[in-house]
Amino acid sequence: MRIVVCVKQVLDPEIPARDFQVDRQTKEAIQGLAAMVVNPYDENAIEVALQLKGNQKDRTVSALTLGAEPCEKALRHVLAMGCDEAIWLKDACWKELDSFGIAKVLAKGIRQMGNIDLVLCGRQAGDWDMGQVGPLIAGELSLPCVPLVYQINLEQDRLVLKREMDRGVEILEGRMPLLATITSASSNQPRYPTVKGLVLAGRKKIPIWSNQDLQITERIDRLVTVEDLIIPQYERQVRIIDGETGAEKATSLAKLLVEMKLLT
Amino acid sequence: MPTLEVLGMARKIADKTGAQIAVALLGAEVSSFHRELIGSGADVVYVTENKDLADYQANIYVRAFGNIVERIKPDLIIFPGDGTGKDLAPRVAYGLKSGLVMDCIDFEVEGKDFTFIKPVYGGKAIARMKVTTPVALITVRPKTQEPFPRDMNRTGDQIIVEAEFASPLLDTKVLERIEEEGEEINLEDSEVVVSGGRGLGNSESFKQLRHLAKILNGAVGASRPAVDQGWIAPSCQVGQTGKIVTPSVYFAIGISGASQHLAGMIGSKFIVAINRDPEAPILKIANLGIVDDYREVLPTLIDELSRITGK
Numbered sequence: 001m002r003i004v005v006c007v008k009q010v011l012d013p014e015i016p017a018r019d020f021q022v023d024r025q026t027k028e029a030i031q032g033l034a035a036m037v038v039n040p041y042d043e044n045a046i047e048v049a050l051q052l053k054g055n056q057k058d059r060t061v062s063a064l065t066l067g068a069e070p071c072e073k074a075l076r077h078v079l080a081m082g083c084d085e086a087i088w089l090k091d092a093c094w095k096e097l098d099s100f101g102i103a104k105v106l107a108k109g110i111r112q113m114g115n116i117d118l119v120l121c122g123r124q125a126g127d128w129d130m131g132q133v134g135p136l137i138a139g140e141l142s143l144p145c146v147p148l149v150y151q152i153n154l155e156q157d158r159l160v161l162k163r164e165m166d167r168g169v170e171i172l173e174g175r176m177p178l179l180a181t182i183t184s185a186s187s188n189q190p191r192y193p194t195v196k197g198l199v200l201a202g203r204k205k206i207p208i209w210s211n212q213d214l215q216i217t218e219r220i221d222r223l224v225t226v227e228d229l230i231i232p233q234y235e236r237q238v239r240i241i242d243g244e245t246g247a248e249k250a251t252s253l254a255k256l257l258v259e260m261k262l263l264t
Numbered sequence: 265m266p267t268l269e270v271l272g273m274a275r276k277i278a279d280k281t282g283a284q285i286a287v288a289l290l291g292a293e294v295s296s297f298h299r300e301l302i303g304s305g306a307d308v309v310y311v312t313e314n315k316d317l318a319d320y321q322a323n324i325y326v327r328a329f330g331n332i333v334e335r336i337k338p339d340l341i342i343f344p345g346d347g348t349g350k351d352l353a354p355r356v357a358y359g360l361k362s363g364l365v366m367d368c369i370d371f372e373v374e375g376k377d378f379t380f381i382k383p384v385y386g387g388k389a390i391a392r393m394k395v396t397t398p399v400a401l402i403t404v405r406p407k408t409q410e411p412f413p414r415d416m417n418r419t420g421d422q423i424i425v426e427a428e429f430a431s432p433l434l435d436t437k438v439l440e441r442i443e444e445e446g447e448e449i450n451l452e453d454s455e456v457v458v459s460g461g462r463g464l465g466n467s468e469s470f471k472q473l474r475h476l477a478k479i480l481n482g483a484v485g486a487s488r489p490a491v492d493q494g495w496i497a498p499s500c501q502v503g504q505t506g507k508i509v510t511p512s513v514y515f516a517i518g519i520s521g522a523s524q525h526l527a528g529m530i531g532s533k534f535i536v537a538i539n540r541d542p543e544a545p546i547l548k549i550a551n552l553g554i555v556d557d558y559r560e561v562l563p564t565l566i567d568e569l570s571r572i573t574g575k
Binding site for chain 1: 322323346347350351353354355357358359361362363364365366367379382383384385386388389390391392393394395396397435436437438439440441442443444456480488491492493494498499504505512513521522523524526530534535536545547548549550551552553554555556557559560561562563564565568569572573
């Protein structure tokens with residue numbers, strides 16, 4: 001079984017709002033001191049893939065990333081987690097792609113990789129929060145798309161997928177090949193790379209494929225453009241409650257809630 | 265209700281542009297909803313009824329929806345930002361080779377020239393975006409739009425669109441659906457929400473939050489890290505990829521205030537935060553804050569409020 005996980009490197013979504021800045025000319029976030037990390041939902045996807053692979057030698061997990069120079073770090077990280085290979089789609093002409101364009105290029109990359117049984121994508125990326133690329137890749141490759149999956153098992157020749165619904169869980173059976181978008185759950189918290197993993201990852205060759213390697217001849221236009229990027233200001237005057245002990249503060253809080261008529 | 269919110273937004277667009285608002289209604293037996301949809305702002309309702317549409321299955325819904333879109337030839341297609349909408353929208357966008365902006369919270373329009381406003385970077389920034397294709401698609405974040413005030417005197421046509429689905433279109437089979445053992449009070453409708461985060465440390469601590477919620481007739485919520493640790497049910501998750509809530513009072517306990525969580529509760533009218541880290545971002549956006557370990561604060565808070573409310 002061959003599994004591909006699409007991985008995006010993004011600005012660390014955990015950086016607090018106070019450290020976050022944007023460049024209004026380029027309409028991009030400013031990296032500043034923040035780290036570039038593997039998109040958290042993509043890490044969950046890698047974890048789902050690695051759990052599905054288990055110890056089976058005939059199951060492989062490949063990571064596929066589209067991006068510029070800083071991506072190497074992300075690729076080494078997912079290799080260190082245990083991916084069998086990582087492929088880098090890199091070309092300057094892809095700098096301005098939107099979700100549609102990214103899906104097109106990733107789909108070409110997946111086709112170029114040969115017979116793939118399962119494609120996994122994080123449900124959305126922590127930068128533009130669109131959540132379209134997974135379903136659009138499924139469209140490009142004519143694959144069934146199962147959204148918000150958090151666990152996948154193989155039973156005989158079928159995949160059994162557990163997915164999140166608005167109020168509960170749905171368990172489905174699907175035939176390969178298919179695509180699933182992955183959400184986080186307690187069962188798929190990403191594993192930390194081992195030291196051995198890091199060493200091996202450092203030595204692995206990462207194939208780099210360009211626009212020409214993928215034989216993309218048509219121009220890929222943006223279907224969606226960014227007009228402006230601004231940081232909203234929240235106006236709340238916070239009042240910190242004083243007190244010697246937690247108990248004292250609690251008493252003050254209770255009084256205030258009553259005074260302000262906030263309790264039903 | 266996401267559909268009614270979206271209709272409210274559509275009516276606002278209609279007010280500015282004179283556009284006609286059509287609703288695509290899909291299901292097994294749904295034509296009876298026609299009157300309510302017209303009363304809630306639709307000008308015309310296109311209905312496809314088919315037993316294969318009883319439950320949402322992407323392939324069939326995309327096909328049925330595509331049929332209706334071909335009839336209407338819209339300039340803008342709006343989906344509610346619920347699970348179904350967020351799944352269907354990209355697939356329809358792919359079929360139409362048209363631009364899609366997900367999770368919109370507002371719009372601007374001049375004639376047919378739309379600008380869509382959407383939170384990005386977990387809500388740390390707001391992007392203004394345009395679609396370059398003749399047809400634009402959007403999903404709308406729940407709880408950001410006002411429903412249209414229902415007017416059952418409104419009139420509008422119902423147009424039946426027949427569809428037959430060559431079987432099998434189903435490429436996955438549902439084996440089981442498990443309704444969650446959720447909390448008692450519905451999170452999205454509650455006037456008071458008591459939420460816990462990573463700072464709680466374990467699932468036991470949520471008992472205290474449930475107790476507090478009970479005294480206040482509120483619902484229990486959580487941040488994603490608490491849910492991912494398995495401390496509380498996923499349906500309690502408040503945040504960008506969880507529920508969006510707008511209660512009168514929101515208690516954030518042991519929650520740092522990561523932007524993805526704020527996205528889900530920043531619309532709360534009043535925010536009380538308890539966190540032992542004075543630098544926690546939640547303390548910058550709350551109305552009232554206590555910088556302390558929640559274990560030192562909650563027991564007394566519960567006792568006091570219990571005494572005051574008599575619960």
